[in-house]
Amino acid sequence: MLSELSERKKLILKAIIDSHIHNGEPVGSKYLSENKQIACSSATIRNEMAELEEAGYLEQPHSSAGRVPSEKGYRFYVDELMQQYSMTSGEISELNKILSSKHNEADVILESAAKVMSVMTNYTGLTVRPKPSGVVVTRFDTMYVDELCFALIVLTSTGEIKTKKIRSGYVLDINDVKRIGEALNMTLTNIDPDNINVPIMLELEKRLEGVELLASPLVKIVYDLLRQADGSELKYEGVNRLLEYPEFSDTEKLKHLLEAFDNKSGLLDVVSSAVGDDTNIIIGSENPLNEMNDSSLIFKTIRVGGKPVGAIGIVGPRRMDYARVCAVVKYIAEKLEVSMDGNMLSPPDEN
Amino acid sequence: MLSELSERKKLILKAIIDSHIHNGEPVGSKYLSENKQIACSSATIRNEMAELEEAGYLEQPHSSAGRVPSEKGYRFYVDELMQQYSMTSGEISELNKILSSKHNEADVILESAAKVMSVMTNYTGLTVRPKPSGVVVTRFDTMYVDELCFALIVLTSTGEIKTKKIRSGYVLDINDVKRIGEALNMTLTNIDPDNINVPIMLELEKRLEGVELLASPLVKIVYDLLRQADGSELKYEGVNRLLEYPEFSDTEKLKHLLEAFDNKSGLLDVVSSAVGDDTNIIIGSENPLNEMNDSSLIFKTIRVGGKPVGAIGIVGPRRMDYARVCAVVKYIAEKLEVSMDGNMLSPPDEN
DNA sequence: TTTTAGCACTCTCGCTCTTTGAGTGCTAAT
DNA sequence: ATTAGCACTCAAAGAGCGAGAGTGCTAAAA
Numbered sequence: 001m002l003s004e005l006s007e008r009k010k011l012i013l014k015a016i017i018d019s020h021i022h023n024g025e026p027v028g029s030k031y032l033s034e035n036k037q038i039a040c041s042s043a044t045i046r047n048e049m050a051e052l053e054e055a056g057y058l059e060q061p062h063s064s065a066g067r068v069p070s071e072k073g074y075r076f077y078v079d080e081l082m083q084q085y086s087m088t089s090g091e092i093s094e095l096n097k098i099l100s101s102k103h104n105e106a107d108v109i110l111e112s113a114a115k116v117m118s119v120m121t122n123y124t125g126l127t128v129r130p131k132p133s134g135v136v137v138t139r140f141d142t143m144y145v146d147e148l149c150f151a152l153i154v155l156t157s158t159g160e161i162k163t164k165k166i167r168s169g170y171v172l173d174i175n176d177v178k179r180i181g182e183a184l185n186m187t188l189t190n191i192d193p194d195n196i197n198v199p200i201m202l203e204l205e206k207r208l209e210g211v212e213l214l215a216s217p218l219v220k221i222v223y224d225l226l227r228q229a230d231g232s233e234l235k236y237e238g239v240n241r242l243l244e245y246p247e248f249s250d251t252e253k254l255k256h257l258l259e260a261f262d263n264k265s266g267l268l269d270v271v272s273s274a275v276g277d278d279t280n281i282i283i284g285s286e287n288p289l290n291e292m293n294d295s296s297l298i299f300k301t302i303r304v305g306g307k308p309v310g311a312i313g314i315v316g317p318r319r320m321d322y323a324r325v326c327a328v329v330k331y332i333a334e335k336l337e338v339s340m341d342g343n344m345l346s347p348p349d350e351n
Numbered sequence: 352m353l354s355e356l357s358e359r360k361k362l363i364l365k366a367i368i369d370s371h372i373h374n375g376e377p378v379g380s381k382y383l384s385e386n387k388q389i390a391c392s393s394a395t396i397r398n399e400m401a402e403l404e405e406a407g408y409l410e411q412p413h414s415s416a417g418r419v420p421s422e423k424g425y426r427f428y429v430d431e432l433m434q435q436y437s438m439t440s441g442e443i444s445e446l447n448k449i450l451s452s453k454h455n456e457a458d459v460i461l462e463s464a465a466k467v468m469s470v471m472t473n474y475t476g477l478t479v480r481p482k483p484s485g486v487v488v489t490r491f492d493t494m495y496v497d498e499l500c501f502a503l504i505v506l507t508s509t510g511e512i513k514t515k516k517i518r519s520g521y522v523l524d525i526n527d528v529k530r531i532g533e534a535l536n537m538t539l540t541n542i543d544p545d546n547i548n549v550p551i552m553l554e555l556e557k558r559l560e561g562v563e564l565l566a567s568p569l570v571k572i573v574y575d576l577l578r579q580a581d582g583s584e585l586k587y588e589g590v591n592r593l594l595e596y597p598e599f600s601d602t603e604k605l606k607h608l609l610e611a612f613d614n615k616s617g618l619l620d621v622v623s624s625a626v627g628d629d630t631n632i633i634i635g636s637e638n639p640l641n642e643m644n645d646s647s648l649i650f651k652t653i654r655v656g657g658k659p660v661g662a663i664g665i666v667g668p669r670r671m672d673y674a675r676v677c678a679v680v681k682y683i684a685e686k687l688e689v690s691m692d693g694n695m696l697s698p699p700d701e702n
Numbered sequence: 703t704t705t706t707a708g709c710a711c712t713c714t715c716g717c718t719c720t721t722t723g724a725g726t727g728c729t730a731a732t
Numbered sequence: 733a734t735t736a737g738c739a740c741t742c743a744a745a746g747a748g749c750g751a752g753a754g755t756g757c758t759a760a761a762a
Contacts, residue, residue: 028754041706046755064713064754141494143506151512153504155494161502163512239590240609243602251600258591379725392735397726415725415741705762712755720747725740732735 014081017069021319026066071284085323118238123316128271129233136190142181150177170212183207193223234264247317260291284318298325300333365432368420372670377417422635436674469589474667479622480584487541493532501528521563534558544574585615598668611642635669649676651684
């Protein structure tokens, strides 16, 4: 679709959207005529606006109100009109301060990033961790806790460490625990948990001989650890910020949105089905999730060593400040890629 | 303060509160007179209600409305009137199903518990992990990841396991990593991180000799691990549920509440300053947090081996269904205490 | 042909006024 | 001590009105 809008129309459209983004109210021709860039009378502007509405870029809440951008309008704005927002050096330094202050596990980094984004943009920040797939255990370790309890520690192929405390029905001594670790390392490393078969099980049984512990529950624990369908892959931070926007003072709308957040799986699908490295902008009903048809979503996947390890983004009203949000999301995503690479091991190639 | 309320007054008060809890509207004398338990006319009830108001148990939104329970009324209800709600076997079995389906790390268990509670009660569920204090490391372990990276695994005195990946500036081999673990075990176990002094540091230095790794950054990492000021100790689940209650359709109120959630530290103080094992019920302005003066909070600390490892609770409108919520919170808290104690690994019954 | 001034028209918003009805307090009778 | 009856109060809901912002259209000006 080639843009058939005259320069003046673009100017007017941009002015309308800019204005509407910042105060949320319909924009009238008289107000626009005060804009020096648009050097013509309100009557002319009215004509242009009528045509812009005709073409679908604008809408009228009612016949005697100003115009409001339509989704098509926002889309056009985002694709062609929006001028890149560059963060001030103050913003950047503040951001760096917060982000660098803690380099911890991936979860924590993401969470604090969500918070920072939320504060910076005054919308709701969200983070996503993709469902693990093809993850195998690179190394096992065990740790004696007490005579009935030991800990299983697992290094995964994504470089993450997971632990699990296991309570045994039998008394175990340190050597038993050590042997369990060795047995696991001999049998279950680098094996997709779905491919654990009877021979492997038997092998594990054999190696566990002498330890009063059965192989099958152990394998189940390992399996769960890898598959960890936590449901905790999606987090959001700063919902309260949305309450400041009149579009969410209608409680129903907010409720819908929050339900979408709680649903998680739906939103996860949306985010994970996104392709490419660009910042994704999903405006209103472009979102397959009906609950989010009144909001916009901006997010960017985070890759470490080429593989996506998560995504961060912002949810806000449809009239969100796209330029600014894009800049923030992009900046933070890039920062995270660096800082997670430092902390996180690039996946070893085990074949 | 001894209760000087006649049986009939109690009956009336209870009926008013029960009714108000379920529909949120002021209760009138005529409605109450239909209640068979209260065998008297609306006029009599009116007199009683006037006296109950006089005594501070009821309030009148305006002079020609029904009565609404005051905080004192709720308090009395909770302390003396409320009849214990017992969960239906259906509810219990459903609950067990959800809770037992995943037995994972503390964080995850708590999170899923919050969700379950939220669904069951239709209010917002929250979980709290206390600020660690007096926690020491019981045992260290290390795990070789790659030549520039190893993992530190720590068993704390609360029985928790924490891990941290450490990237070293120098090439380390497996033996180095093992030696680091041993050195830590020899020097830093059972020592409060605040009490690490120069002699201990020197001792650690000495034991690390030959490994190109400095003691002080290592100690700092251990310190952080224990103190873990993640800010992530408080989680909530199901805010959207609150939107169903008209008392929160005033966006301002909801915003206040959400701010309290985001603040975290305040709410954390409230929960952690609670003593005893009982279910705590904090009604409206009993809560030192002003933001929560329009809501009620019910929570219970979770102890494992006598030590508090967290708390779970529910936040809802002041007129929340105390009886039911108490029952749910109590039940789930007890369930959690069992399941967080460890993961039984017993051979015979697994399904 | 394009732009502009002018004007009638439309529709929301906020205001007041009224009506309605639920619920009360009080009084007098039971 | 309880109850029936009645006058009273007050919020909520609706009707009516004026103001004001913004439009579309027309006819004149550029």
